[in-house]
Amino acid sequence: MQDDKQQSVLRWVLANYSSQYHPTQCVPINQAGFSGARVWKATTTAGEFAVRQWPAEGLHSDRLLGLHQLLHHMRDQNFALIAPPVTAGSGTTLVEAINHYWQLEPWMPGAANYQTQPSEAKLSAALRALAAWHRAAATFRPSENHRQWFASHDSAASPGIGERLRLVFKWNSQRLDMAARSVEGHTWPEFCDVALNLISAFKSIAPRVADELRMAASLRFRLQPCxxxxxxxxxxxxxxxxxxxxxxxxxxxxxxxxxxARLVGSFVGDDRRGWETALTAYQSVCRLSIDERAAVELFDRSGVLLSGMTWVQWVAMEGRPVDDRERVLARMTTILSRLQNMGG
Structure with a gap:
């Protein structure tokens, strides 16, 4: 959207809320990334808020509304580290405009600066906060039309393990050859070098990870909103x-x-001492079973394996535009380094 049109749409969206949320200023925070979501920072008489525009082909509105109910439930449980969306004048937490859903949520203070300012104290605090998030979310009881996304189960197979097993199998030799050809035809040489190495590492490691996923697919875990x-x-x-x-x-x-697995891997990579610090901090709030501890390692390994191929698919095979090449290349290089440590 052009700036004037963009500001006009934002004013229309926020006019659906009470006057205290009408903005004196709206500043774009990001361009639409691969997720398609966009965010603006709105200054209002009630404070600072984030205006989130969901992509047109994004999440189902029922799922978003169920997520909003979960967040409000967690706030009612005195978990303060989240931003439950504000209710509009119509009584809903979603506003529809120009073929998109929009929501207004409190602006959360702070910065995502662990990588530039790491410390053991911050790592421990992050994992205690994640455990507290899980503890609060586990008490949520979704309405019937939201159970398919947010129900808890005492003993069930992990959806994520099954999905990852299918994704590994989806990258068969024919599709990997297609990916390599797409990479070789790309005009970004630095990307091509890393991408071809990612494909090679996948071929080497995928059979072992697939075996581990296949065995774990029969295990039963506690499931809850995550x-x-x-x-x-x-x-x-x-x-x-x-x-x-x-x-x-x-x-x-x-x-x-x-x-x-997702959070600790993004913080400390292959630093085993960091992993032990993180798991100790998490378990000071919520204990993990033996199977859950083992699944953490499997989610980490399979996540690293598949995330490299996701970048290859997005950039080379689908041709998605990359606004910040340096950042994308750094993430791909980090993934490659971790794969090489796994034996790739």
Whole structure:
């Protein structure tokens, strides 16, 4: 959207809320990334808020509304590190405009700065905050039309393990050859070098990881609402304290092992001491079973394996535009390094 049109749409969206939320200023925070979501920072008489525009082909509105109910329930449980969306004048937490859904949520203070300012105290605080998130979310009882996404189960197979097994098998030799040809035809040489190495590492490691996933697919875990994409950039700090856990859009029922793996891997990579510090901090709030501990490692390995191929698919095979090449290349290089440490 052009700036004038963009501001006009934002004013229309926020006019659906009470006057205290009408903005004096709206500043874009990001361009639409691969997720398609866009965010603006709105200054109002009630304080600072985030205006989130969901992509036109994004999440089902029922799932978003169920997620909003979960967040409000967690706030009612005195978990303060989240941003439950504000209710509009119509009584809903979603506003529809120009073929998009929109929501207004409190702006969370702090910065996602662990990588530039790491410390053991921050790592421990992040994992205690994640455990507290899980503890609060586990008490949520979704309405019937939201159970498919947010129900808890005492003993069930992990959806994530099954999905990852299918994704590994999907990358068969024919598709890997197609990916390599797409990479070789790309005009970004630095990307091509890393991408071809990622494909080679996948071929080497995938059979072992597939065997591990196949065995784990028969295990039963406690399932509950989990973030499923909680990583470095979603944990905000002021000093050594966590002040926010943002962007829960991928939330769905899963074993907590998936969240732990995603977050700790993004913080410390292959630093075993960091992993022990993180797991100790998490278990000071919520204990893990033996199977959950093992699943953390499997989610980490399979996540690293598949994330490299996701970048290859997005950039080379689908031709998605990359606004920040340096950042994308750094993430791909980190993935490659971890794969090489896994034996690739």
């Amino acid at each position: 973030l499923r994409d909680v990583w470095h950039d979603h944990i905000l700090f002021v000093g050594d304290e966590v002040t926010g856990i943002i962007d829960p859009s991928a939330c769905r029922s899963e074993t907590v092992a998936g969240d732990i």
